[in-house]
Amino acid sequence: MRGPVLALLLVYGAAVVLTVYALGDTLWYGITAPGIALAFGALIVLGELSRWGVPGAPSALPAEREPAPLGAAGALAYALLGQIAGQPTTHGALQVVAVVVAAALAGAVPHIAAGHGPALDHVVRRVLTVAFAAVCFQPLYNSGLWGKWIGHGPYHALLLLLLLVLTALCDAVLAATMARARTGYPYGPLLRDELRALLGIGSAVCATGAVMALGVAVAGLWALPVFCVPLLLTQLSFRRYAAVRTTYRQTITSLARATEIAGYTPHGHARRVALLSRAVGRELGLSEPDLTVLEYAALMHDIGQLSLLDPVPAGATASLPPAEQRRIALLGGAVVRQTGVPAEVAVVVERQADPYREQPLSARIVRAVNAYDDLSGESGGGLGGPLSALEQLRLGTGRDYQPEVVESLARVLSRGGLTPSPPG
Amino acid sequence: MRALSVTARAYILCALVAAVCCALPALRPGAGTPWATTALLAALYTACELLGRRPFLVSAVRVGAGSFFPVLFAAVLLLPPSAAALVAVPGALVGHVERRPRAVRRAWRAAQLALAAWAAAHVCTFLDGGASLGGGAVGAAPDFPYVLLPAGAAVLAFCLVLTALDGGILCTAERLPVRTAWRGLLLRSVAPHCVHGLAGLMMAVLWRSPYGALAALFVLLPMYISCWVFAQYHRERAAHQATIRALVQAVDIKDQYTRGHSERVGRASVMIAREIGMDEDRVEVLRFAGILHDVGKLGVPTRLLRKDGPLTPEERRIIELHPEYGHEMVRGIGFLGEARAAILHHHERLDGSGYPYGLAGGQIPEFARVVAVADAFDAMTSTRSYRRARPVATALRELERCAGTQFDPRMVEALTRALARQGWHHRVTSDEQSDPRGNVPPLRGGDGSCGPVPGGDAVPPVAAARSHEPGRPA
Known part of the structure; x- marks a missing residue:
């Protein structure tokens, strides 16, 4: 039992250190492009508010592994945002982490008030996966290397997709580690279940994240409300399925x-x-x-x-x-x-x-x-x-x-x- | 579908001719059709439909038709009208069709979609939708929020044409009256079409953007997954209903005299509920209350249920436990809600002489009062081992006689009214034979009248009341 618990402690420690560093950095240097940050933050809060799933129930349904798909997609889109209505953005990876943490915590408040518990595991996972995506993309983009090597054409879309697949894998490993520490079940089957869940709601979240990032890059913030509708539909379908x-x-x-x-x-x-x-x-x-x-x-x-x-x-x-x-x-x-x-x-x-x-x-x-x-x-x-x-x-x-x-x-x-x- | 009538054939032929006329201009030389985009979108739509024909990779659930409208909407926004009409054709021709005659249905669907796409694309062009998408040679940004107007109007036009044509085919081929054919068709389809329309708009915007067609494909994934989940939802719901039926069948195994009784009580309860204007949600729950009201008999020894002679007081006491057993069983089924109270209290009587708790008047839950009347009615109109079924009119007179003491008069009245309008079809389960002489076939099943506690199946709480039963062996 000691190995898994140690892993859990490590994961939590990494998330806390990252959060503190990102929040401190962002507060010290100020927020760049606060309008965009606010829009994405609002989207993530909304997504977290519509979080669902019964804590303690065996998560027989893949969808319950991602209880807030809209929040996840919004966070990923913000991490992978390179342009807005054709103009390049300047926010860095640390600001992404700070905004996502703040929004996730704000979205969790009503759940805590309703007595559902804070679902800390969920927030920690969100922070770490988004940090992974942002760290892979933002520094490369902001330094101009991305534009030089890849450009802003079809390859950009393809690479974003690749990055999202990596992020999803990283998330699955993280989730399996946490589940192992919490339940003590063997790691292999847990990871296999997480990977299987990726095929369902996971791929929908990734695709929507990519579409939002690209849509905002083309059409500006108007894209956000329009582009989250299909994912809401997916969430609704999963919810009805879970109910039945x-x-x-x-x-x-x-x-x-x-x-x-x-x-x-x-x-x-x-x-x-x-x-x-x-x-x-x-x-x-x-x-x-x-x-x-x-x-x-x-x-x-x-x-x-x-x-x-x-x-x-x-x-x-x-x-x-x-x-x-x-x-x-x-x-x-x-x-x-x-x-x-x-x-x-x-x-x-x-x-x-x-x-x-x-x-x-x-x-x-x-x-x-x-x-x-x-x-x-x-x-x-x-x-x-x-x-x-x-x-x-x-x-x-x-x-x-x-x-x-x-x-x-x-x-x-x-x-x-x-x-x-x-x-x- | 029966053999197609002449009207239906003519109607389909007209639609086909109209569709061909709409699509032909695209093939004229010099029409300036953007062939690359048209071919790509048509291939994409065909691929989606083909994917819909075969079970999904992981599980054997077919994704329903209509999940790929975003591709069509994107075509409507991106292409001139005649080319948009063309995009729909190959996909519709290879798509999955549920029933025969398949060839006619496929042709009809192709014509219908082509006409709808053509009309929608015209609306879009009229409102200058193509330019407001941005992109193109200039690389302009899409004109949000204006672009929502042509897109919305196009979706509405698409939806209108589709419903109008659908209603027409229902009139001519299925011979439905004109009014019922169109009723609700439009309202039901607007919301899903709007969601698909938004996805189509996203596809079109991304298609025109520097990121190209590949990025547009991403949009389809969430749509596809939600359709897949929806199909699984339907499968799971069907399985759930089968399980409920299994619960009822388990009762039938033990108590063979009451076969079909539960289903019929469910149906009669629904008739009463509709008559007194209950909400549709509650009606659905009430139907389950009727179907499951005797589920507690699973807990009663089979020997007692099948006993033919009179019961001793001790045996009667045991059988009278069945509402409590039933309640105990379904306690954990959340969606049954009020139905659980109905299962517990369906043998209570208005004057307080029922069981298990001897509740009186308004203390008895509404659902229980409904189920009690439905239960008694079906018991009286069914044949039991010891007597023949009674005619519906006699049963209703009996119910009215006992209204106020045993039954809620309001429910009895509602049942009378509903029966006067709709009649009573006794047959529910397939293994029963119908009687050529009337609508009440001699059945193995049912018992009661207001005397013997209805549906308590040969368990009268007031022994004297049994004198109402003609032909009952003492």
Whole structure:
């Protein structure tokens, strides 16, 4: 754990030093072209005000990785601004950082007032990525070298795009580092998820940043309000998508609760298995879409019991004969196929009672975690505490449970088990 | 689409001829058409449409049509009218078409877009839009904010022509009445077209600027991504609705007598809600309340639900827990809002003798009062194992008799009015057979009358009230 925390401290330290230096420098020497700075600052504040996303929720959606797309695009555009209505600009990289910090903090005030917390990680990331872009572009531009080597034609646009891609990569690395320090999950999958998110909202933000910088260079500040409309549309689409996904998750959770209310399974079983499966899946390096499949399958893994006439004692399927377990699993798969979730979920539910060598990884995880929850005392029907449950799982690693999965489960449990629970 | 009528054929043919006439001047020698820009934009539009035909790289979601209008708007602003009309043609001819006959639809779409682009480009030229974009040989800056005027007018013209032609095809081919064909068409399309128009303006400005066509391409990326997300949103919403249906089907597995009941109660609740002038948002939630009102039966043992004979008081008490079970289940579904209260209270009675809490009068949530009436009505007009369905008129008389003691008279009245206007179509689910003799087919499902607690399905709280039930085995 020490390495990642140190990295987080380094990132925060760099951001703070940079901020103080930039603010001091800008205040000392005064702001060049205050009108332009004010316009971009206002745009960033607006973007931050429309920030969204639920803190603490698993960010299953790529868009939640960039909660304020308009703010990000505005900041990038200011960092890459070389001309305004055909006239060259003179602001330096430090002024860019100062304006972005001031605007981001101003935009965060209402969120803090509303009790949503300051989301410092978000501001730190914004500062560092914008500083990267500005440092790459502004000194080169202001010294006149950019104009001499590249000119102000099509190559300018192309290079801006290249610079933005680099910035986005830098942002992804930063975000993965911070997520690693906060959650302790392996770095590789986190970085892969961040890079995948770049394809979605990330590329829209970069493209809009480039378009704004070029548009202002051609048409002056009028371009800002006109050019942020398409990005607002993108943000709106993402928001609706996120809303329907949240609702969907809640509905699936309710469907999963049906077995608990019908008395087939102990209270909270499906939810606990889902949370623990997700944590184990993270530990094993599953990607975000796989984790969603895993979560849905874990929520609905007992749904087949609804077709039983008599409840299994305490819903503990782990202690049933294998043939009976498999029958319930097949019944469950049939119900799950009707629910419109991806077909992979139904497969995981169907195969959960098979020996692990014949199972997909998600089904192995669900099987081990389900057995753990059945066997440990947490379900009420337990035969012993967590330790004895783990011991029984280890004894079953010859056929039923994959050893790697059981060891990941043990690691997750030793860390205190569960991450904060998602709403619903 | 059915076989095309003669009118529709003539209409489409007229549009095609008009489109050809609009585009032809560009091909005349000496017309001064900027061929390089025209070809580039046409190729770009075609590429976009082709991209729309195949699933997106990462996930199997098709990006809907209409996501590439910015290219057309850019053409409208940049090109003379006949060339702008040409740009739309190849893309429309290869684009994705949902339904047959594909060839006719593609040709129609090409003609429609060409005409719209031509008209919009004329408006733009009239307002001197081309010059105000700036750029060109002189390298002038675009004339903001004036340029918004020709661009806005062009978008409006494009939108008007498109809707007018669309309405025409709905009249002639789908045989809709003229009034309904155009209703709302324009209002619905203005806002999205304006957003696309702004993106088109950006493209045109950047196209003319020293940064050239490449920079103009950047504009398309956010548009494309938002369309892709929108398509995913629709997919996810469909999946969500399937899950809700699965919840209802899970009840049907346990209680086979009530198949189709939930859907019908949802429909009757919506009829009542519209009649009393509820907001459209609340109506939608109420529909879910109707569909899910019996979801708590998942918690009741199957043996009790399927029992044919009379129930003991103990068994009745267990079945009467189902509203609370249902509420417990859907508690976590945020969007259901008021519907959760309806699920909990749909067996309350106006005089306070219902369950689970014995609320009376105005204490009962409005949604619950609506669902109670809809539930009772459908139960009475459906056949159960122990009696046949009753005619709609008899059921309504029964409801009116119990209005005030059991049901909210306002809701009963609303249902009567709505039924008088629209009638009642019993069939909802596909696995039911229709009855040739009337609109109330003999079904496995439903129960009630005001006596036995409606939809409580053979659980009368007041045993004496059961005497209203004809043909009920004791």
